[in-house]
Amino acid sequence: MCIVGLGLIGGSLMRDLHARGERVYGCTLHGARAARRDGFDVCDSVEEVLRRAEADRALVVVAVPMRAAASVLDQVAELAPSCWVTDVVSVKQPVYDLVVERGLAARYVGGHPMAGTEFSGWTASQEGLFAGAAWAVTFDYAREAPTDRDWAALFTTVCTLARVVGAEAVPVSVARHDEAVARVSHLPHVIAEALALVGDRGGTLAQSLSAGSFRGATRVASTEPELVRNMCETNAASLVPVLDEFIALLTDARASLDSTPPSMQALAESGHRAHLRMAARHGARRESVSPVKISSRPVMRVHPGAPGWVHQLEQIESLGGRVEVF
Amino acid sequence: MCIVGLGLIGGSLMRDLHARGERVYGCTLHGARAARRDGFDVCDSVEEVLRRAEADRALVVVAVPMRAAASVLDQVAELAPSCWVTDVVSVKQPVYDLVVERGLAARYVGGHPMAGTEFSGWTASQEGLFAGAAWAVTFDYAREAPTDRDWAALFTTVCTLARVVGAEAVPVSVARHDEAVARVSHLPHVIAEALALVGDRGGTLAQSLSAGSFRGATRVASTEPELVRNMCETNAASLVPVLDEFIALLTDARASLDSTPPSMQALAESGHRAHLRMAARHGARRESVSPVKISSRPVMRVHPGAPGWVHQLEQIESLGGRVEVF
Structure with missing residues (x-):
């Protein structure tokens, strides 16, 4: 080899x-x-x-x-x-x-x-x-x-x-691969970079108050920028429409949070259900206590x-x- | 007590x-x-x-x-x-x-x-x-x-x-608290919900290919939706402008990825620097090998x-x- x-x-x-x-x-x-x-x-x-x-x-x-x-x-x-x-x-x-x-x-x-x-x-x-x-x-x-x-x-x-x-x-197939990884790998990298910036703009106070949810979502922002660029730029054809989906969800949530009374019901409930569906599929592998990984x-x-x-x-x-x- | x-x-x-x-x-x-x-x-x-x-x-x-x-x-x-x-x-x-x-x-x-x-x-x-x-x-x-x-x-x-x-x-102070946690806690919750949805839309293939970056950024989507709504809705006044900042960063990145040639230079480099600044401030506490936490x-x-x-x-x-x- x-x-x-x-x-x-x-x-x-x-x-x-x-x-x-x-x-x-x-x-x-x-x-x-x-x-x-x-x-x-x-x-x-x-x-x-x-x-x-x-x-x-x-x-x-x-x-x-x-x-x-x-x-x-x-x-x-x-x-x-x-x-x-x-x-x-x-x-x-x-x-x-x-x-x-x-x-x-x-x-x-x-x-x-x-x-x-x-x-x-x-x-x-x-x-x-x-x-x-x-x-x-x-x-x-x-x-x-x-x-x-x-x-x-x-x-x-x-x-x-x-x-x-x-x-x-x-x-x-190569096309379905690139579309799927745009969703579950390249988009999280874009998010990590943007969230790190928003957090950093909050100064030392925001940094001092940051905990697990922030660290979890920004961890991959420590990847070399060159590698992140390489992934995202070469997969731009798949990543751009996925970014559009994500931005549309955030824009809807923003509008709904800016209403009277503020609401995040739609996103919180549908996002939670989506997470449960994905976690359920992962289930057996992650929770097995057997030494034999299933x-x-x-x-x-x-x-x-x-x-x-x-x-x-x-x-x-x-x-x-x-x-x-x- | x-x-x-x-x-x-x-x-x-x-x-x-x-x-x-x-x-x-x-x-x-x-x-x-x-x-x-x-x-x-x-x-x-x-x-x-x-x-x-x-x-x-x-x-x-x-x-x-x-x-x-x-x-x-x-x-x-x-x-x-x-x-x-x-x-x-x-x-x-x-x-x-x-x-x-x-x-x-x-x-x-x-x-x-x-x-x-x-x-x-x-x-x-x-x-x-x-x-x-x-x-x-x-x-x-x-x-x-x-x-x-x-x-x-x-x-x-x-x-x-x-x-x-x-x-x-x-x-x-209460006002600075709410602004800071909008950045480092409530925004990550909104992101987790929206990313879980985008990932789930990729079906079982996307789920099967998901790894650490996706899990890290969506973990908190398993929080009860009621609790997420409570946090985000009651802090909407601080969260909406922070969401605007975040959406603006993504929108810029999207435009730049949709250009010829696609580029994510600005976001990848500034996001990485922001992450390094925040990580450096965290430094001593996380990397100390001493039993006495500093x-x-x-x-x-x-x-x-x-x-x-x-x-x-x-x-x-x-x-x-x-x-x-x-």
């Missing part, structure tokens, strides 16, 4: 794979020395690591920020033409467009582990980061070529990679490449379920 | 005071049997408990939701005319208006512990809830009557109450009633600092 880019996600993936006895190496522009000191097989040259991957027929995991994805995929196309490719970038349509442009679609399966912290870089990487997390695995190419055995085998490999690090493979995601066993398998994936996608490949 | 209302806040206060050997009793409409089973001196009659408080000259702590505050204060005025009064309601101007209307201002000091969870009721109450939290203590009356010795003694009592349960007394709030020692003490409180207020009374 060859990981290009060893920040929080790529680095944590390397740690997990290494801890499970997998052969894994990688490269990173920042933190290569620290990674080597920690005992990992890491260099600082994309070219060198991709030549090595080509010789090994390694699976190449692109784990760089979106802005670097085009140049890394150029190098993959040139230097590792025999390798299978996956990635962990937080938006999928823009990466898929780059993949298609470079003629790599038949040997690419997109991935996105839904895990992270507000910290970044190799020093922030940690073992166990992906335990229980969803790992989105894209399957758009299978719609065009459902009987491509090689691609089906790569799909199996990426699902297995997710399982090995304790995550759950959730099959999803996932709340519905599961479907799929044999990649078998007749009807793409239709199965579409069914799982609509449920947000996980796939077990066999 | 007599606590009227034993939900999350009142109940936790009772547990803490009892654990520290203080004599404390109270009443609650819901949960009185459960509280008695847990070994506490609790009845379900406001009238009964206030007559007892009057006989004892107890400090009465009003710990009911805002909508019940008027009737409880009516009963306090009628049945416990000799008692000192404080409260733990999350807005302060509306309570103070009720207090003034009933002629209770000279024996009332407002309070608001900035602690809580997303759960409510006696069963949610817990020991240690207030450890390290700010406990807002209002001092408006002292501006009118800085030499009132009785009121100064009550102020000391309320600050001491906060200290006994491990909180830090932060002196604040507060990051500046401290000022004040002798209530002494010449210039109100000016001292105003200085601490502007810093969001804590007061130690002597």
Whole structure:
């Protein structure tokens, strides 16, 4: 396995794979020395690591920020033409467009582990980061070529990679992925930044009085602004309509709070019900006291490449379920 | 000490005071049997408990939701005319208006512990809830009557109450309190409700892909809608302009994300800086490894009633600092 880019996600993936006895190496522009000191097989040259991957027929995991994805995929196309490719970038349509442009679609399966912290870089990487997390695995190419055995085998490999690090493979098309993460990941980042500003304008008094609700909603504002920009800007097409929905809800609540008497009934009650629905779906996983973690995601066993398998994936996608490949 | 209302806040206060050997009793409409089973001196009659408080000259702590505050204060005025009064309601101007209307201002000091969870009721109450939290203590009356010795003694009592349960007394005027909590507490509640709705609209797929940033920002949406409405509606005068600020930031970000090329530079960078400023002020308290918790709030020692003490409180207020009374 060859990981290009060893920040929080790529680095944590390397740690997990290494801890499970997998052969894994990688490269990173920042933190290569620290990674080597920690005992990992890491260099600082994309070219060198991709030549090595080509010789090994390694699976190449692109784990760089979106802005670097085009140049890394150029190098993959040139230097590792025999390798299978996956990635962990937080938006999928823009990466898929780059993949298609470079003629790599038949040997690419997109991935996105839904895990992270507000910290970044190799020093922030940690073992166990992906335990229980969803790992989105894209399957758009299978719609065009459902009987491509090689691609089906790569799909199996990426699902297995997710399982090995304790995550759950959730099959999803790139468009639906980007729309969903705009709602549950990118919008919370935009909110965190704006709320931090509103809180800070209240000065030291507001800061002194802030407690859990404020900290919970602003925690991710400590993420490097560059990473937040990368996520949100590359997913602007999905994020803008979601922001419109959110702003419309707030604008309605504002009007209703500005009436006589002030009311927040509609938002408080519908928001609470929405939260209960989402929490109920999460239920089993979070409250289990058993040492064996039980996932709340519905599961479907799929044999990649078998007749009807793409239709199965579409069914799982609509449920947000996980796939077990066999 | 007599606590009227034993939900999350009142109940936790009772547990803490009892654990520290203080004599404390109270009443609650819901949960009185459960509280008695847990070994506490609790009845379900406001009238009964206030007559007892009057006989004892107890400090009465009003710990009911805002909508019940008027009737409880009516009963306090009628049945416990000799008692000192404080409260733990999350807005302060509306309570103070009720207090003034009933002629209770000279024996009332407002309070608001900035602690809580997303759960409510006696069963949610817990020991240690207030450890390290700010406990807002209002001092408006002292501006009118800085030499009132009785009121100064009550102020000391309320600050001491906060200290006994491990909180830090932060002196604040009712107006500045309500403006600050609109920013750091009520706005996060509004956000949580609206974000839960936007996430839920993404269906099971979005829910399946949601992770820490979403959970952090929506956690408080599980608060009872009635409590959220109470907080936000009674503080609408402060919350509406704060919501306007927040909506304006989002609207700007939306426009900038909808440009070519999409940008979120302004919000990501200014939000991150705001977050760093606030986190830096929190610094010492959160990262201390010493068993002795060091507060990051500046401290000022004040002798209530002494010449210039109100000016001292105003200085601490502007810093969001804590007061130690002597």
